[in-house]
Amino acid sequence: MTNLLLYSDTERSATLRHEIPLSIGDPFLFAEVDGAPAVLSNTLERDRIAAVRPGIRIIDYQDVGFRELLESGSPREEMMLEMVSRAVAQLGISEATVDPDFPLAVADRLRADGLALTPDHDTFAQRRRAKSGAELDGIRRAQHAAEAGMAAAAAVLRAATPDGDRLVRGDGTPLMAEHVREALRDACAAHGAPAPPDVIVASVWQGFGHEAGSGPLPAGLPIQIDLWPRDEVTGSWADMTRTFVVGELSDAVRAQEALVTRAFAAARDAARPGITGCELHASACDVFEAAGHRTQRTGPGEDPAEGFQFSLGHGVGLQVHEDPDLGQTGRAPLVAGDVIAIEPGLWERGVGGVRFEDLLLITDDGAQTLTDYPYDLTP
Amino acid sequence: MTNLLLYSDTERSATLRHEIPLSIGDPFLFAEVDGAPAVLSNTLERDRIAAVRPGIRIIDYQDVGFRELLESGSPREEMMLEMVSRAVAQLGISEATVDPDFPLAVADRLRADGLALTPDHDTFAQRRRAKSGAELDGIRRAQHAAEAGMAAAAAVLRAATPDGDRLVRGDGTPLMAEHVREALRDACAAHGAPAPPDVIVASVWQGFGHEAGSGPLPAGLPIQIDLWPRDEVTGSWADMTRTFVVGELSDAVRAQEALVTRAFAAARDAARPGITGCELHASACDVFEAAGHRTQRTGPGEDPAEGFQFSLGHGVGLQVHEDPDLGQTGRAPLVAGDVIAIEPGLWERGVGGVRFEDLLLITDDGAQTLTDYPYDLTP
Incomplete structure (x- = not known):
């Protein structure tokens, strides 16, 4: 030893x-x-x-x-x-x-x-x-806080209305990413799992990648809310993403929604002990590539962000990004007890993207979804 | 280079x-x-x-x-x-x-x-x-949040009344360390600088050291509030301690207060470029030892906690404990631009202790106190 x-x-x-x-x-x-x-x-x-x-x-x-x-x-x-x-x-x-x-x-x-x-x-x-019982309890508490945060964000979006190409609040002033972030962070903190200041509230107006997002939010375009609260008692994290559109849903967004929903289900259904992170990533890539999209597996085209240019997700525990690796380098087979976040999505120039992210607990013969929140684009 | x-x-x-x-x-x-x-x-x-x-x-x-x-x-x-x-x-x-x-x-x-x-x-x-302007602004914001947190803690203590050996709230239920902590953390977060869950609200009932403190708070004994909020924009910290007594002030506590006030003033007045952390620590030890107390310099007696058995403080910036070292191993001279926390205190078996902590910015010819809060033991 x-x-x-x-x-x-x-x-x-x-x-x-x-x-x-x-x-x-x-x-x-x-x-x-x-x-x-x-x-x-x-x-x-x-x-x-x-x-x-x-x-x-x-x-x-x-x-x-x-x-x-x-x-x-x-x-x-x-x-x-x-x-x-x-x-x-x-x-x-x-x-x-x-x-x-x-x-x-x-x-x-x-x-x-x-x-x-x-x-x-x-x-x-x-x-x-191999998480301790206390750590797993902490992940569940953090996940409940995430759902409360998402509900708070959705409520703020629901109260907004389109005014030209942007969203405005009841008093006629523009709805900003900051307003949504404040509401969701208050809700997470009230549930014992504060979320850091850089959780993402962003549309194509805010840009791609790890930009937290600031300024006015658009009408009729996808707004991604990606938040990761941390349970205060144990230091365990959760991670969750939903996408909302306030205003008219374009065909492009509906097409993204349909594909991402399929890729998400493919990955979720494939998640079980023995499958590697790379294979799980592939299950989502297959769906996107069959529909003509670029993925991290095929490599980017002219626009480095276009398509599904990131990994499927990551393990979640005492770090918000930890093993197992769910990207192309994910050689390790999943084991019962792993907690993973799967977050397939698409990104399109001028439109932005739809992405959903849930936490899964790998069980002896499959996976249990720890996240309890609908996927509707309408908040 | x-x-x-x-x-x-x-x-x-x-x-x-x-x-x-x-x-x-x-x-x-x-x-x-x-x-x-x-x-x-x-x-x-x-x-x-x-x-x-x-x-x-x-x-x-x-x-x-x-x-x-x-x-x-x-x-x-x-x-x-x-x-x-x-x-x-x-x-x-x-x-x-x-x-x-x-x-x-x-x-x-x-x-x-x-x-x-x-x-x-x-x-x-x-x-x-050598802090950036943004970092120093962040420390000042965190310090303002700390003062708001301390005021919130003091308000909760002020509203409590002695009932036998403990404090009770308006509804007659015991005042707990948790109540005070919740109030101060809410205030810090509302000022843009959340404080972590283990900030200290503790009396001799809660114990010594880095125990955050839980359970009922005593009447007539010192309650230390030591809190360290972190500015969300920059990641810079502040650090602050005050001591409160609700109920009758004993002679033992008054004697501690007088000595700690003198040691605190001695250290603050000695803080300037060129003095080493060890010398600054010594300026406080001198006061305590002259009054017959043990310090980290003389070593502990039978009770390892009794007297002034810790260092004077520490630098504060992007970490809440960082250089310069203000203990016996503090060989480096202070330089203009250092931000330090000084926190001399005494601890006595059966009584607990009085401790004050302020942030100082070392200037070209001395030090500027960044903390703006009274030292009264009565909240």
């Missing part, structure tokens, strides 16, 4: 948060030696850690010469490296697997001590894919 | 956020070669990056063989390493300074390519200490 080492804080490292399910803002060392967990921790955190991981071995700063180092006058960074080095010596290990993000300064010190360190993505990704 | 390399996302890496002031959730490569910035970025982010760093060199995924790698079937992690390797080759560098948190997997690959990488804390810490 290989030893494991992590060095980070639980806000920045989802891998560490999975092992120590607490919010801890200052970095610390976590180890697993012959399957037994250990941490190097200071007095401020040790009781909290012991409470969530009963039986964990806690090496206190005092056990690795904290006071002596404090008095020696070495800078804090060197002091931390020295304490980590001594703690690892106390653990009595000569090799360890570390996550790919393991900090170089700590690695250089431990290797200089003679430790063999091997960064490996899969070891830690596999551990995260 | 040394070259710099960073590889992270801007949510996890404040160092990268300082260079690319945007929220970007997926990791990417940043380089500075002969003072000129460059990034390796995908289509989804390139326009946003170009908008905030005009003139930055953008190496697109397509420029480093994205499609060919996609078709080669290598896992995403290896594909990313290969693209980073090719991008660094295009930059034509043979050595670089990296931050201590530089991911080991990327470092191992670049070193295998022949690149000399040196992790260094100070290089990047210095860059962060």
Whole structure:
């Protein structure tokens, strides 16, 4: 059995948060030696850690010469490296697997001590894919918050009316992406899972990609709402997208809707243990390509955004984007317990695009949809 | 001039956020070669990056063989390493300074390519200490939100009344730490700078250290409110603490208040360019030790928490704890432009403690207090 080492804080490292399910803002060392967990921790955190991981071995700063180092006058960074080095010596290990993000300064010190360190993505990704009950509860809470946020966004859109090419509110002023975002974020936060400020409220007017969207929203064109709230208790995420049109639905948008609905169903129906992310992505690409659209698989045409130029989705858990990979590089087969977001969509110059995104929990023989929200384009 | 390399996302890496002031959730490569910035970025982010760093060199995924790698079937992690390797080759560098948190997997690959990488804390810490105007504006906004949050907390406490040893609300039910936290977090969020769920509302009943605090609050004992909101626009933080007592003030608490006020003033008055964090910490320790209290400098007595067993504070910016170090290991002299939180306090068994925390901006000849809130123990 290989030893494991992590060095980070639980806000920045989802891998560490999975092992120590607490919010801890200052970095610390976590180890697993012959399957037994250990941490190097200071007095401020040790009781909290012991409470969530009963039986964990806690090496206190005092056990690795904290006071002596404090008095020696070495800078804090060197002091931390020295304490980590001594703690690892106390653990009595000569090799360890570390996550790919393991900090170089700590690695250089431990290797200089003679430790063999091997960064490996899969070891830690596999551990995260097996979610704890608390993490799964957190994903469900975040998903409920997402639905509340989407309902709030839909209500704001429903109250708007077309005025020429744009939407206006009851008082005649333009409806802005910011108004919709504020309403949905308030609803998510009220449900215990705030959504970050860059959740997407955007049409073709706002542009393509990871632009959050600002300014007036159009009448008769698709408006995508893509939001990802995070459960405050566990740090688990959800992710959800719907597309709305206020005003007349053009044939182009109806055609997109029909195709995206088919691609979405194809991917959802194919989701089960054993299928790879690449194969799942292909199930959506097949639908789009058969209808003459470009996909990431065929490559873009003149316009880099046109068609389905992104992956099908991604795993969701303590990170909003995590394993399994659901794009062309997704070699790993799905396993029961995976939580994935599937989000096929189309994009067309001058029109924008329709996209839907649901969370699926992979079960022993298929997938359970965690998202409970209609797909109607009319809010 | 040394070259710099960073590889992270801007949510996890404040160092990268300082260079690319945007929220970007997926990791990417940043380089500075002969003072000129460059990034390796995908289509989804390139326009946003170009908008905030005009003139930055953008190496697109397509420029480093994205499609060919996609078709080669290598896992995403290896594909990313290969693209980073090719991008660094295009930059034509043979050595670089990296931050201590530089991911080991990327470092191992670049070193295998022949690149000399040196992790260094100070290089990047210095860059962060020189805050941009936007970052400083963000800190000020977060600080205003903190004051609004503190006022909301004080209002909840003011409305409570002692009932035996605890506080009760108007309806006769116990006042809980959770009630106070909810009020202050709502106020911070309404001011554009949400505070995380683990901000501290705690008395001696709730315990010492980084425990956020839950359950009933006591009458006649100090209740510490320590909150750290983050400005949503810039990602900059503030940090602020006040201590309140509802009910009769004991002599022990009044004595703590008098001493902490003196230690606080001593540290604030000593804050100026040139003084080290260790010296600033000492200015507060001097006051406490002269009155017979233990400090982190003298070491703890029987009770590890008793006295002033922590550092004076810390720098504040894109991280809530960052350089300069204001504890015994604080060797670096302060410089004009530093933003620091000073938070001296005392802790006594059976009583709890009084602590105040303000933000200071170090100026050319002293320090400007950014916090605008009274220190009264009576809310």
